[in-house]
Amino acid sequence: MNEFTKTLCPYCGVGCGLEVSAPAQHGKATNRDSDGTPTWRVRGDKSHPSSQGMVCVKGATIGESINKNRLHYPMFRESLHQDFRRISWDEAFDIITQRIQTLRLHEETDSICMYGSGQFQTEDYYIAQKLLKGCLGTNNFDANSRLCMSSAVSGYIQSFGADGPPCCYDDLELTDCAFLIGTNTAECHPIVFNRLAKYHKKNRHVKMVVVDPRRTPTAEVADLHLAIRPGTDIDLFNGIAYLLMKWNYIDTAFMDDCTSNFPAYAEVIRHYSPDVVARQCGISIQDLETAAKYWGKAKSVLSMWSMGVNQSSEGTAKVRTIINLHLMTGQIGKPGAGPFSLTGQPNAMGGREAGGLSHLLPGYRLIKNDQHRAEVEDFWGVERGKISPVPGLTAWDMITGLESDHVKLLWIAATNPAVSMPDLERTKKALLKSPFTIYQDAYYPTETAAYAHLLLPAAQWGEKTGIMTNSERRVTLCQSFHQPPREAKVDWEIFAEVGRRLGFADKFAFNNSAEVYAEFVQLTRQRPCDMSGLSHEFLAAQGPTHWPYSQGSSSETKRLYTNLRFHTSDGRAKFGAFYSQGLAEPPDPDYPFVLTTGRLYGHWHTQTRTGRIDKIRQMHPEPFMEIHPRDAAKLNIIDHQLVEVRSRRGLGKFPAKITKAISPGTVFVPMHWGALWADNAEANALTHPQSCPDSLQPELKACAVQLIPINVETTTKSYQLLSSFCSKIK
Ligand SMILES: Nc1nc2c(c(=O)[nH]1)N[C@H]1C(S)=C(S)[C@@H](COP(=O)(O)OP(=O)(O)OC[C@H]3O[C@@H](n4cnc5c(=O)[nH]c(N)nc54)[C@H](O)[C@@H]3O)O[C@H]1N2
Ligand SMILES: Nc1nc2c(c(=O)[nH]1)N[C@H]1C(S)=C(S)[C@@H](COP(=O)(O)OP(=O)(O)OC[C@H]3O[C@@H](n4cnc5c(=O)[nH]c(N)nc54)[C@H](O)[C@@H]3O)O[C@H]1N2
Numbered sequence: 263m264n265e266f267t268k269t270l271c272p273y274c275g276v277g278c279g280l281e282v283s284a285p286a287q288h289g290k291a292t293n294r295d296s297d298g299t300p301t302w303r304v305r306g307d308k309s310h311p312s313s314q315g316m317v318c319v320k321g322a323t324i325g326e327s328i329n330k331n332r333l334h335y336p337m338f339r340e341s342l343h344q345d346f347r348r349i350s351w352d353e354a355f356d357i358i359t360q361r362i363q364t365l366r367l368h369e370e371t372d373s374i375c376m377y378g379s380g381q382f383q384t385e386d387y388y389i390a391q392k393l394l395k396g397c398l399g400t401n402n403f404d405a406n407s408r409l410c411m412s413s414a415v416s417g418y419i420q421s422f423g424a425d426g427p428p429c430c431y432d433d434l435e436l437t438d439c440a441f442l443i444g445t446n447t448a449e450c451h452p453i454v455f456n457r458l459a460k461y462h463k464k465n466r467h468v469k470m471v472v473v474d475p476r477r478t479p480t481a482e483v484a485d486l487h488l489a490i491r492p493g494t495d496i497d498l499f500n501g502i503a504y505l506l507m508k509w510n511y512i513d514t515a516f517m518d519d520c521t522s523n524f525p526a527y528a529e530v531i532r533h534y535s536p537d538v539v540a541r542q543c544g545i546s547i548q549d550l551e552t553a554a555k556y557w558g559k560a561k562s563v564l565s566m567w568s569m570g571v572n573q574s575s576e577g578t579a580k581v582r583t584i585i586n587l588h589l590m591t592g593q594i595g596k597p598g599a600g601p602f603s604l605t606g607q608p609n610a611m612g613g614r615e616a617g618g619l620s621h622l623l624p625g626y627r628l629i630k631n632d633q634h635r636a637e638v639e640d641f642w643g644v645e646r647g648k649i650s651p652v653p654g655l656t657a658w659d660m661i662t663g664l665e666s667d668h669v670k671l672l673w674i675a676a677t678n679p680a681v682s683m684p685d686l687e688r689t690k691k692a693l694l695k696s697p698f699t700i701y702q703d704a705y706y707p708t709e710t711a712a713y714a715h716l717l718l719p720a721a722q723w724g725e726k727t728g729i730m731t732n733s734e735r736r737v738t739l740c741q742s743f744h745q746p747p748r749e750a751k752v753d754w755e756i757f758a759e760v761g762r763r764l765g766f767a768d769k770f771a772f773n774n775s776a777e778v779y780a781e782f783v784q785l786t787r788q789r790p791c792d793m794s795g796l797s798h799e800f801l802a803a804q805g806p807t808h809w810p811y812s813q814g815s816s817s818e819t820k821r822l823y824t825n826l827r828f829h830t831s832d833g834r835a836k837f838g839a840f841y842s843q844g845l846a847e848p849p850d851p852d853y854p855f856v857l858t859t860g861r862l863y864g865h866w867h868t869q870t871r872t873g874r875i876d877k878i879r880q881m882h883p884e885p886f887m888e889i890h891p892r893d894a895a896k897l898n899i900i901d902h903q904l905v906e907v908r909s910r911r912g913l914g915k916f917p918a919k920i921t922k923a924i925s926p927g928t929v930f931v932p933m934h935w936g937a938l939w940a941d942n943a944e945a946n947a948l949t950h951p952q953s954c955p956d957s958l959q960p961e962l963k964a965c966a967v968q969l970i971p972i973n974v975e976t977t978t979k980s981y982q983l984l985s986s987f988c989s990k991i992k
């Protein structure tokens with residue numbers, strides 16, 4: 263056996279190749295944890311084309327989290343007031359199937375929901391779709407990607423007729439101009455950033471523009487940082503379009519041959535003159551002009567974005583407004599150019615391919631499309647009409663569905679909503695009300711386990727062989743390299759066993775994940791994401807491969823739309839005509855600050871892994887709130903002073919970090935500290951669930967807050983007494 267197993271980093275959507283080896287094989291050189299436990303050794307895989315051997319601190323330290331605080335056995339309790347007791351898998355499966363059968367018998371199949379995750383492998387996603395949408399006949403499968411990628415999905419679909427980022431990482435080193443919008447790439451997609459930053463440094467003609475209300479480490483190296491007011495991206499991009507038109511930087515031949523709806527867009531643009539836009543965005547006219555010149559003069563322009571764009575009540579419109587600039591200037595379908603959504607999670611892309619949102623079906627199909635449903639029904643061998651034509655509940659709908667007693671069974675897997683959902687107080691209240699919650703996770707404790715009736719121990723990354731697709735549509739086979747601990751099981755195997763016990767044995771007769779994948783790729787045949795030429799065997803032999811890759815292909819397709827034909831009915835890409843709407847909850851005299859939330863380099867989301875890794879805890883020991891020195895002075899806040907942050911929904915307490923990196927009027931808190939890791943430092947205690955009407959993605963990036971500095975004297979004496987009293991009576 264090879265000493266190293268090749269796999270993919272299970273954290274971000276960059277999808278770095280890793281090589282992992284067992285602790286025992288290194289003698290003295292064995293990596294050890296702080297308590298002396300030998301840990302798995304991890305290094306970058308030089309042969310992986312996406313990352314070329316590079317890894318960031320998260321990938322490098324992942325080995326330390328593999329065996330810590332794992333959930334080992336199924337655990338059950340009748341009610342949330344009781345303690346968990348260990349049960350067998352057989353009992354667990356009985357409990358689940360009985361519950362589901364009872365609901366089906368009472369014609370309440372639509373009260374069954376599953377909330378999954380971009381941390382599933384593609385096989386997990388696919389089997390969950392088949393079980394819920396195909397066999398049970400409910401579309402109530404949604405994933406945390408709803409909070410993450412759904413605006414990018416709907417933006418691509420509306421502009422191009424299909425989802426799918428058209429670019430590849432080679433474009434990072436071929437572009438003349440990179441626009442990074444609402445993405446802190448340096449901390450959140452570090453290896454993409456390394457590749458771009460190295461190239462940018464070496465090539466003086468290459469421009470880098472960062473659009474972010476914060477001066478992030480990403481913005482630090484940019485030629486131009488546009489610190490726009492939160493929620494003003496559409497103003498900015500319409501304003502750039504105005505100047506591109508005025509200065510005639512547009513590609514009329516491309517527009518004539520390959521696009522539609524320009525007149526409606528031009529009508530909108532005329533309202534976005536530089537003075538209006540500069541005022542609205544809080545930037546100078548000169549900076550706006552510089553940005554437009556960089557875009558207009560460059561031979562190739564690559565735009566990249568993530569949550570500053572997607573997590574918005576006008577997320578889809580933001581995405582389309584970015585794409586519009588590419589369409590005006592013909593910046594797509596060629597090297598170094600295109601609108602590139604950076605996916606957050608390691609397999610959010612695979613989730614989209616497998617139909618892992620409540621309005622999707624496998625193979626980039628839509629629930630609402632009659633032909634798509636019929637194709638999938640025939641393929642799955644279920645009767646026509648079995649798949650409901652109505653999109654299922656989204657992540658937030660599941661919470662409101664609990665409130666209204668509509669949801670009777672909630673199955674959560676590979677996500678930690680008791681930290682990551684908006685409006686946490688409301689979320690937690692709803693979870694407390696749930697008649698029956700199954701929670702399938704690799705670790706224990708997590709915040710969401712406190713709201714579960716049945717805990718199912720999941721095998722995680724490294725304990726299952728399966729497929730993940732990264733941001734550049736590159737598909738990698740992730741080989742397992744050790745046994746799941748104790749009784750932990752692979753996600754798709756759990757779903758398949760439930761399917762068999764519910765009477766669908768023929769639909770779930772898979773012996774291994776390679777068979778699951780082989781079935782899934784058949785459903786992608788002749789679809790935009792055609793992977794019919796891929797299999798576990800092929801990927802093991804050929805290595806990571808871009809899709810589309812149809813059966814019989816002999817070479818990869820690095821970029822989409824190189825023939826300039828799109829997936830719309832007329833083959834043209836469609837301009838979107840959007841006026842800016844601004845924030846769903848703008849600041850006002852009562853709540854005068856905009857709170858924005860996001861990530862830090864070392865931590866991953868709710869800390870289930872990174873909170874258990876010493877090096878990372880030392881890197882980011884505690885939560886904080888960034889505030890501009892001018893705002894701090896106005897409120898008499900000094901560095902490190904505890905500040906109570908209140909929104910209309912809840913409150914948190916954060917030590918102040920006074921920094922010019924944040925714009926005046928805006929404060930920032932990281933999303934990483936849930937109830938297990940700090941007291942009262944939950945970003946989502948403050949956020950609201952209002953979402954984009956098209957993508958239904960909530961605006962996690964902005965809400966209105968007030969700041970109340972906690973007086974040092976009070977902090978030390980009466981305040982502490984009061985707060986300890988309050989915590990005792992809770
Ligand atoms: N270290 C680390 N890396 C990660 C993750 C992690 O947890 N930790 N998670 C992964 C996942 S799932 C995701 S989704 C990605 C997220 O990756 P990013 O989107 O890069 O990360 P965030 O910090 O959430 O937000 C990015 C920036 O959006 C800015 N922003 C806020 N409001 C606006 C606005 O109105 N307009 C613009 N233009 N910008 C705005 C914020 O100031 C912030 O700097 O990271 C992935 N990578
Ligand atoms: N305020 C605010 N809130 C946000 C965001 C924000 O920017 N600001 N970002 C949103 C975004 S983009 C995202 S992606 C979400 C992320 O939020 P979550 O999905 O809640 O965060 P994670 O901590 O990644 O939770 C993943 C869980 O899956 C478990 N797990 C890992 N691997 C496996 C596996 O193979 N099987 C199973 N069954 N379990 C596994 C882990 O132990 C962990 O508990 O947060 C969202 N919430």
Ligand code: SF4
Pocket residue numbers: 271272273274275276277278313316317318319320321322450451452453454
């Ligand atoms: S950049 Fe992303 S995929 Fe690569 S090692 Fe870091 S967290 Fe993992």
Ligand SMILES: [Mo]
Pocket residue numbers: 409410411606607
């Ligand atoms: Mo995400």
